[in-house]
Structures are given as C-alpha cells and as structure tokens.
Amino acid sequence: MHCKCNISLGMIPALLAAFVAGGMPAYATHGLSPHSEIISKNSESISESAAEITEANVLSSPMLDEGNSIGNGSGDSGRSLTVGQRGEFTRIADALSAAAYGDTIRIEAGVYREYELLVDRQVTILGIGRPVIDVEHRGEGIRITAENVHVEGLEIRNVPTSHSRDHAAIRFDRASGGKVIDNVLDDTFFGIYLARAHDMEIRGNRLRAYHDREAVSANGIHLWNSNNAVIADNEIIGHRDGIYLEYVQESSITGNKVAENIRYGLHFMFSDDCVYRDNRFEKNGAGVAVMYSRRVKMKHNLFVNNWGASSYGLLLKEITDSEIFENEFSGNTIGIRSEGSDRVKKYRNSFIRNGWAIRIMASSMDNHITENNFIDNAFDVSTNSRRHSRNNFEGNYWDKYSGYDLNGDGFGDVPYRPVRLFSLIVERNPMALMLLRSMFVQILDLTERVMPTITPETLVDEKPLMRKVAL
Amino acid sequence: MILKILKYQLRDVFRSRWIIAYVLFFLVLTDVLFRFGGDGLRVATSMMNIVLIVIPLSSIILGAFYLYNAREYMELLLCHPVKRHQLFWGMFLGLALPLVAAFAGGVMLPYLYNAASAEAWQSALMLVFTGSMLTVIFVALAYYLALRFDDRIKGLGLALVICLFFTIIYDGIILFVIYMFSSYPLEKPVLVMSLLNPIDLGRILLLLQFDISALMGLTGAVFREFFGTPLGMTVSVASLLIWLTVPVTAGFRRFLVKDF
Numbered sequence: 144m145h146c147k148c149n150i151s152l153g154m155i156p157a158l159l160a161a162f163v164a165g166g167m168p169a170y171a172t173h174g175l176s177p178h179s180e181i182i183s184k185n186s187e188s189i190s191e192s193a194a195e196i197t198e199a200n201v202l203s204s205p206m207l208d209e210g211n212s213i214g215n216g217s218g219d220s221g222r223s224l225t226v227g228q229r230g231e232f233t234r235i236a237d238a239l240s241a242a243a244y245g246d247t248i249r250i251e252a253g254v255y256r257e258y259e260l261l262v263d264r265q266v267t268i269l270g271i272g273r274p275v276i277d278v279e280h281r282g283e284g285i286r287i288t289a290e291n292v293h294v295e296g297l298e299i300r301n302v303p304t305s306h307s308r309d310h311a312a313i314r315f316d317r318a319s320g321g322k323v324i325d326n327v328l329d330d331t332f333f334g335i336y337l338a339r340a341h342d343m344e345i346r347g348n349r350l351r352a353y354h355d356r357e358a359v360s361a362n363g364i365h366l367w368n369s370n371n372a373v374i375a376d377n378e379i380i381g382h383r384d385g386i387y388l389e390y391v392q393e394s395s396i397t398g399n400k401v402a403e404n405i406r407y408g409l410h411f412m413f414s415d416d417c418v419y420r421d422n423r424f425e426k427n428g429a430g431v432a433v434m435y436s437r438r439v440k441m442k443h444n445l446f447v448n449n450w451g452a453s454s455y456g457l458l459l460k461e462i463t464d465s466e467i468f469e470n471e472f473s474g475n476t477i478g479i480r481s482e483g484s485d486r487v488k489k490y491r492n493s494f495i496r497n498g499w500a501i502r503i504m505a506s507s508m509d510n511h512i513t514e515n516n517f518i519d520n521a522f523d524v525s526t527n528s529r530r531h532s533r534n535n536f537e538g539n540y541w542d543k544y545s546g547y548d549l550n551g552d553g554f555g556d557v558p559y560r561p562v563r564l565f566s567l568i569v570e571r572n573p574m575a576l577m578l579l580r581s582m583f584v585q586i587l588d589l590t591e592r593v594m595p596t597i598t599p600e601t602l603v604d605e606k607p608l609m610r611k612v613a614l
Numbered sequence: 615m616i617l618k619i620l621k622y623q624l625r626d627v628f629r630s631r632w633i634i635a636y637v638l639f640f641l642v643l644t645d646v647l648f649r650f651g652g653d654g655l656r657v658a659t660s661m662m663n664i665v666l667i668v669i670p671l672s673s674i675i676l677g678a679f680y681l682y683n684a685r686e687y688m689e690l691l692l693c694h695p696v697k698r699h700q701l702f703w704g705m706f707l708g709l710a711l712p713l714v715a716a717f718a719g720g721v722m723l724p725y726l727y728n729a730a731s732a733e734a735w736q737s738a739l740m741l742v743f744t745g746s747m748l749t750v751i752f753v754a755l756a757y758y759l760a761l762r763f764d765d766r767i768k769g770l771g772l773a774l775v776i777c778l779f780f781t782i783i784y785d786g787i788i789l790f791v792i793y794m795f796s797s798y799p800l801e802k803p804v805l806v807m808s809l810l811n812p813i814d815l816g817r818i819l820l821l822l823q824f825d826i827s828a829l830m831g832l833t834g835a836v837f838r839e840f841f842g843t844p845l846g847m848t849v850s851v852a853s854l855l856i857w858l859t860v861p862v863t864a865g866f867r868r869f870l871v872k873d874f
Contacts, residue, residue: 450827454830498827498831522828573832580817582667583783
C-alpha cells in the first residue's frame with residue numbers, strides 16, 4: 144500500500160516539474176540529465192512526507208504498517224532505492240553497490256540487460272510490475288552471498304548452458320535465511336541454486352526451460368547442503384530435474400507443480416526428514432526418484448502419466464523408515480518401484496490405470512502396504528522374487544479380487560494374490576508384454592490362481608477389502 | 615440388383631430373433647458395466663475382452679450357419695438372371711452389416727444415454743471400430759469356409775478351430791517363440807507375428823488405447839517406435855484392412871466359380 148502511494152505521490156509533482164522545466168518527457172533521460180535530478184530530489188522529499196503520514200497512521204491503519212515493513216525489508220536503516228528509467232539508478236548493479244544493510248531496492252518495469260549481479264549485503268530486491276533481467280546468455284543472473292536477502296517479483300531470462308560452470312538465474316552461495324518469491328525464470332540453465340544456504344523460502348516462482356537433452360540442461364530448483372528449506376507453490380517445467388535436493392535435511396516441499404522435465408520431476412539424495420505434500424508430478428522423463436534417505440514423508444501428492452521403460456511415478460531406492468500416504472498414482476508405467484527400501488509404510492494411496500502399480504524388488508523388506516486402492520492397473524504387484532516376500536500386504540482394495548465375504552466383516556474370506564503369473568513371465572521376458580490381455584494369458588493366470596505353484600507364496604493379501612477405501 | 619438382394623437379406627435377418635438377442639447381449643452387458651463400473655473408460659476396457667473373444671466366435675459361427683441354411687435360396691436365385699457377384703455381395707453385406715450394426719448399436723447406446731465423456735467416447739469408438747472390423751473379417755472367413763466345404767459339419771468344425779487358433783493357440787505359439795529364442799533380437803519377428811493374426815491386431819489397437827502406460831514399459835527401439843508414435847496405430851489399421859480384403863476376395867473368387 145505504502146509503496147504504491149509513495150511512488151505515485153512522488154511521480155506527479157516530478158512529472159509536472161519536468162514539464163514546466165523543459166516540456167520534455169522525463170523518462171527519456173539517462174541518469175545524469177538535470178531532469179532526473181529534479182525527479183529524484185522530489186521523490187525523496189515526497190517519500191519523507193509519506194513516511195510521516197505512515198507514522199501518523201500507524202495505529203489506525205494496520206495495512207499501511209504492513210506495507211511499510213515489506214518495503215523496508217527486515218533491516219533497520221530501511222532506505223528505499225529505485226531502479227528504473229525514472230528512478231535514482233538505471234542499472235541494478237549500481238543500486239546494489241550503493242545499497243546499505245537493510246535497504247530495499249525497487250526495480251521498476253522494463254528490460255535490464257545485466258548479468259552477474261552480486262548481492263553481498265542484506266537487501267530486499269523488489270520488482271514492481273515484473274521487470275525483466277535479460278542475461279543475454281552472458282553468464283549468471285544474480286549471485287547472493289549475504290544473509291536474509293529477499294528477492295521478489297523479477298523475471299530473469301536467458302541464462303546460458305555451460306559445461307564448466309553451474310550458471311543459475313538466482314544463486315544463494317553460503318547465504319542463509321533468504322526468500323525467493325514470485326519470480327519468473329525463463330530459459331535458464333539452473334533456475335534457483337542454493338549451496339549451503341539454510342532456512343530458505345522459495346515460493347510461488349515459475350520456472351521454464353526449453354532444452355531437450357539432459358546434457359545441456361540443468362535443475363530447476365537445486366539445493367545442496369541446505370537445511371530447513373520451504374519450497375512451495377512453484378511451477379517448474381522443462382528442466383533436467385524439476386527439484387533436486389542433495390544433503391538437505393528437514394525441509395518441506397509443498398504444492399509445487401512439476402511437469403515435463405527431462406529426467407526426474409523430483410530427485411533427492413541423502414536428504415533425511417523431509418516432507419513432500421500436495422505436489423503434482425506430471426509427464427516427467429523418469430518420474431520422481433528418491434534415494435538414500437531416511438524418515439521421509441510423502442503425502443497427498445499426485446503422480447501422473449510418467450511413461451517410459453525406466454520411468455516411475457515414484458522410485459524408492461534405499462529409502463528407510465518412511466511414510467507414503469494419501470497419494471494418487473495414475474497412468475504411470477510404474478506407480479512405485481521399490482528397491483532396497485525397508486520399513487516404508489504405504490497406506491491410503493490410490494493406484495489407478497498404471498502399467499504396474501507397485502514393483503517391489505526382493506531387496507525390500509518389512510514394508511507395510513495397507514488400505515490402498517488398486518484400480519485398473521495392468522499389473523497390481525510384480526516382484527523379481529520367486530519364493531519369499533518379506534513385505535506385508537494387508538487390507539487393500541483390489542479391483543480384480545473376485546472372492547466373497549460371507550461373515551460380512553468387509554474383508555474377503557479368500558486371500559488375494561496380487562502377483563499374476565503373467566507378471567512373472569514379463570519380468571523374465573519383457574517382450575511377452577506384447578501378449579497383455581490375450582485370452583491365452585488370461586487362461587494361464589486363471590490356472591495359476593486356482594493352483595498357485597510359481598507365484599511367490601507369501602506375497603498375499605490375507606484380508607482384501609470388499610469395498611474401495613474412501614479417500 | 616445388389617441392393618434388392620441386400621434389402622431382402624436385411625429383412626430376413628431382422629425378422630429372425632438371433633439378431634435381436636445379439637443386440638440385447640451387447641446392450642445389456644454395456645449397460646450393466648455402466649451401472650457397476652461407472653465411467654465410460656472403464657466400461658470400454660472391460661468390453662475389450664468380450665469384443666476380442668465373443669465377436670470372432672459369434673461372427674464365424676453365425677456366418678457359417680447362415681450360409682449353409684441359405685444354400686437352397688442361393689441355388690434358387692442363381693437359376694434366375696442374377697449375376698453371381700451381385701448375389702455374393704448381397705449375401706455378404708446382408709449378414710455383415712446387420713451384425714456390425716447390432717454390435718455398434720448395442721455398445722454405443724448406453725454411452726449415449728449415460729452421457730459419456732469425450733475421452734470415453736474416443737475409446738468406445740475405437741472399440742466399435744475394432745469390433746466391426748473383426749466382425750466383417752470373421753464373417754468373410756465363414757463365407758469362405760461354407761463355400762469351400764459342402765459338408766456343414768466339416769465347415770463348422772473348421773470355423774471353430776480357426777477361431778480357437780486365432781484367439782488362444784496363436785498367442786501360445788508367440789509366447790513359446792519368445793521363450794525359445796529369448797537370447798535373439800526378436801522385436802521385429804514378434805511384431806510381425808502379431809500382425810498376422812487379426813485378433814492380435816485388434817488387441818494391439820485396443821492396447822494402444824487403454825494400456826499405453828504399460829506398453830511404454832517395453833524396452834527396445836523398435837517397440838518404442840511402434841507403440842510410442844502414430845506408426846503403431848497406422849500399421850495396425852492398415853494390416854487390419856489387408857486382413858479384411860484377403861478372406862473377402864478369397865470367398866468372392868470361390869463363389870464366382872463354385873459349382874453348386
């Protein structure tokens with residue numbers, strides 16, 4: 144609120160003054176003309192008076208107070224520097240080097256052809272009307288090395304691919320506590336890159352890249368060694384990995400939309416105690432891969448249409464003590480593939496129209512799979528183990544279950560074997576998949592179901608649900 | 615003249631009760647699936663199995679029966695100034711068209727009054743297309759058999775065997791080949807083998823519609839090329855059309871020279 148009236152109040156007399164003085168539009172100037180001096184003096188004086196107004200109204204108007212605090216960032220000096228054709232600076236780099244601790248740099252709408260902007264002191268960078276920083280394929284966008292830097296409302300374009308340097312649109316380098324909010328990153332190499340930056344908030348950004356090969360593209364949001372991050376409501380399209388986390392602890396990834404990335408929508412390694420909620424992962428090259436992490440919670444995410452021979456809704460590799468619940472997996476080649484993952488609880492998920500709902504490898508132990516809905520999958524469960532399954536399937540709803548419930552307790556009286564003979568055949572001989580839904584294969588499955596001899600004996604749901612789990 | 619025979623044939627077919635039973639079978643089945651299953655996409659998936667098994671079987675049996683029963687009628691007509699090719703097309707379309715109409719109508723009617731989504735319609739139309747093609751192909755096969763063998767026991771028996779062969783045994787052979795030669799590059803031979811069987815062709819067409827997510831699990835460039843692009847659809851449809859013409863022309867040729 145305050146920012147807006149500050150500018151507009153500042154502009155009116157400034158423009159008037161400019162017209163009176165020379166009859167020439169002020170915005171054609173380049174920094175050093177007398178007009179712009181008039182403007183900046185005028186706007187300073189006006190902003191002082193505006194500040195007085197704010198102080199006077201502080202008690203009666205909380206809105207103004209809020210606006211004021213955003214405008215000033217969290218610092219105490221709280222000057223406001225304006226970059227723009229009508230501001231004090233025409234280049235962002237000049238404003239950054241002139242700024243002091245706690246200043247706010249307002250960047251007005253326009254295209255700024257600058258690159259490698261270094262932010263080495265705590266400032267707030269605000270885009271007004273979404274100014275564009277066009278890097279023009281020359282290098283990095285913004286590099287931040289100070290704590291608590293707030294970047295909001297910018298658009299950064301054309302960050303080049305490099306095979307020797309990790310160019311990013313916005314990079315936090317050993318700088319914690321920052322915020323990256325509501326920015327648009329278009330055609331970048333790395334989008335937002337955090338290295339040893341803790342307690343960060345990345346919210347509401349839109350990232351878009353256009354490469355089609357892994358080798359020349361990079362990750363949308365890349366975190367390395369950064370704890371307690373909040374990554375929320377971002378939209379990431381066309382990068383290599385949508386969100387990549389490595390050595391990230393206790394972070395939350397919420398409400399992001401990650402689609403059509405070349406490799407993984409979400410890729411995390413060695414990242415314990417993280418929470419993933421309400422995200423949507425769609426049509427990524429190989430889905431979502433989570434590896435070598437403990438105590439991960441994945442809730443209410445959507446994994447949709449990830450197609451390919453090595454593509455998964457969700458790939459679990461060496462994941463332990465985690466929970467995966469209330470997610471929906473639909474139309475993926477493989478819903479969940481579980482390798483070497485122990486003590487993972489999967490409950491209240493829906494698996495709809497996947498090629499394979501769950502592929503659980505013999506290396507996974509003590510997983511509990513309960514209260515899930517399995518609907519219209521070509522294969523419900525497949526495994527490479529012939530004998531034992533050391534995982535517990537119980538109380539799931541299987542649409543292919545044809546048993547009965549005489550005592551009416553809601554559980555079928557006959558156990559359900561989710562592993563079809565045909566899925567074992569396909570496991571050994573993938574080409575046999577060609578025969579999916581063939582009458583011959585159905586007869587094979589039927590005979591196996593009547594007299595199970597080949598499918599693993601212990602992989603069985605003793606209490607299959609008669610009705611769908613309501614979610 | 616073809617039209618005249620066709621008209622008479624159609625009247626004859628619609629007067630008999632089995633065509634009504636045939637319509638009702640598909641109508642009731644689809645309707646029941648709608649009532650239990652819900653959305654049109656699931657119904658189409660369930661109908662797929664029925665279509666691939668019931669249609670070839672019923673078409674070939676009904677076709678053979680019909681032609682054996684119409685033997686005297688055909689001989690009678692041939693005594694009159696009716697050209698043989700006119701009579702053949704009249705007789706052939708006179709059975710194939712009602713069967714296709716019965717199947718298509720029976721399946722699509724529930725889609726109409728259940729106001730299915732566009733996506734469901736797409737799969738329903740694919741289903742109807744495949745089913746119709748299979749109907750015509752197997753009616754043509756039946757006509758060929760009925761013309762080839764004067765002994766109706768032999769003809770019907772062979773019709774059953776052919777049907778069984780294409781629905782079950784053929785896939786067994788494919789699986790056997792896959793197992794036996796698993797260490798060889800088999801992609802192309804297996805694809806070609808499937809194209810030689812009309813039921814497999816229909817199955818692949820429907821798989822492309824319903825199970826593309828599973829099919830994408832196949833490794834290998836040939837499969838990716840085939841299933842991942844419009845190529846698969848084009849090749850399957852083209853092969854089905856070839857399959858359509860072969861038994862029809864064979865039956866037609868046979869009919870022209872047959873000594874009744």
